[in-house]
Amino acid sequence: MEMGRREFVWKTPDITADGLKMFACIVMLIQSIGIVIIEKGLIHLDQYTQAGLNEAMAQNSHLMTLAGMGSVMQLIGGMAIPVFAFLLVEGFQNTSDYRKYLLAMGVTALISEIPYDWAMSGKLLDMSSQNALIGTCICLMMLKCLDMFKEMSGTARTLVRVLVVLAAVIWVSMIRAEYGLCMVLLVAVFYVFDTRNVLKTILGCMISLMYVTGPIAFYGIWCYNGERKNRIPKYVYYTFYPLHLLVLGAVGRYLT
Numbered sequence: 001m002e003m004g005r006r007e008f009v010w011k012t013p014d015i016t017a018d019g020l021k022m023f024a025c026i027v028m029l030i031q032s033i034g035i036v037i038i039e040k041g042l043i044h045l046d047q048y049t050q051a052g053l054n055e056a057m058a059q060n061s062h063l064m065t066l067a068g069m070g071s072v073m074q075l076i077g078g079m080a081i082p083v084f085a086f087l088l089v090e091g092f093q094n095t096s097d098y099r100k101y102l103l104a105m106g107v108t109a110l111i112s113e114i115p116y117d118w119a120m121s122g123k124l125l126d127m128s129s130q131n132a133l134i135g136t137c138i139c140l141m142m143l144k145c146l147d148m149f150k151e152m153s154g155t156a157r158t159l160v161r162v163l164v165v166l167a168a169v170i171w172v173s174m175i176r177a178e179y180g181l182c183m184v185l186l187v188a189v190f191y192v193f194d195t196r197n198v199l200k201t202i203l204g205c206m207i208s209l210m211y212v213t214g215p216i217a218f219y220g221i222w223c224y225n226g227e228r229k230n231r232i233p234k235y236v237y238y239t240f241y242p243l244h245l246l247v248l249g250a251v252g253r254y255l256t
Contacts, residue, residue, distance in 0.1 A: 014225040017087065018232055023220060024083040025240055031077020036119045036248040038070040041255030045070075078211030081179050082204055085186035086221050088136060089194070092143045094228060102140050104238060109133035112242040116178075119249030128176065133241060135177030139187040142168040146191055161192060182210045197222075 039045040043066050048056065057064040095101045109131060116131035117123050145164045149157060165188045172180025185207045193200035201218055208214025 013223050014227075015220055015223045016225060016227040016229070017090065018230060020083050020087055020220055020224060021232075021237055023217075024080040024087070025237065027076050028080040028241075029244055030073050031080070032119070032244060032248050034070045034073025034077070036245075036252040037255065038066055038073065040120075040122075041252040042066055043070065075211075075213045078208070078213040079217040081182055081211055082186055082208050082214050082217040082221065084132075084136070085139070085183050085204075086190055086224075088139055088183075088187055089143065089190040090228070092140060092147075092191075093194075098140075098144060102137065102144075104234075105133060105140060106137050108238045108241065109137050112245065115242045115245035115249055119245045119252060122253060130175050130177045131241075131245075132178040132180075132183070134175065135172045135180035135183050138168055138171050138177065138180070139183055142184065143187065143191055146188075161188075179211075182207060182214075 043063065045053070053067070057067055091101060092098070112131045112133050114124055117126040120126070120129070142164055146161060149160045149164075152160060165184065168184045168188075169181060172184055177183075186204055189200050189203045189207065193203065201222065204221075205215035205218055208217070
């Protein structure tokens with residue numbers, strides 16, 4: 001008697017926008033802990049040169065362990081960038097009020113700047129770099145410009161798209177927005193190749209290699225089911241970014 005063969009079927013999970021947001025916030029928190037608490041608070045990384053750090057780690061196994069933990073936590077955080085870029089494009093395409101969306105993002109970016117500077121440099125105002133949400137606002141403005149010319153066709157549309165993306169790249173580079181270059185390129189790819197899932201995934205993974213672990217996040221993006229109903233209020237996500245920087249900054253300054 002021949003036994004029936006059981007077939008194994010791989011079923012991908014259904015991930016909502018809330019699921020992607022929570023994942024991105026968690027890995028971003030892990031990265032921030034690695035930078036602010038471990039590297040700046042416990043290791044005091046800013047006081048070392050690379051050669052000095054290597055020498056210190058060779059003499060201190062505890063320091064080497066902490067440095068390794070900090071590096072791993074930063075790598076984990078790299079998975080947040082493609083998710084935030086993807087969600088930004090989704091939000092832009094589905095918002096009923098672009099101005100309100102940009103205003104909410106802009107206000108949050110301005111509020112976040114002091115907590116960001118304090119967490120990263122110990123200063124209340126540091127112009128050497130800007131928080132990631134400022135780069136996100138630039139991406140939103142880039143999307144609006146791209147959308148304005150979407151009815152164009154052929155070479156003219158391609159040229160306009162290149163110029164708009166190039167302008168955004170220059171802007172985020174000049175103000176040194178955190179993750180700015182990667183965010184601009186990913187947002188552009190997600191928008192321009194919106195309906196070409198394979199191509200945008202390949203291009204997105206290539207760009208995300210700037211942060212090594214970024215391509216892993218595309219599994220979650222691929223499993224996104226399009227459900228945007230927010231079980232968690234939007235203001236919670238807007239509040240999370242400056243609040244987690246403020247708390248970690250306080251802990252980091254205490255350790256320092």
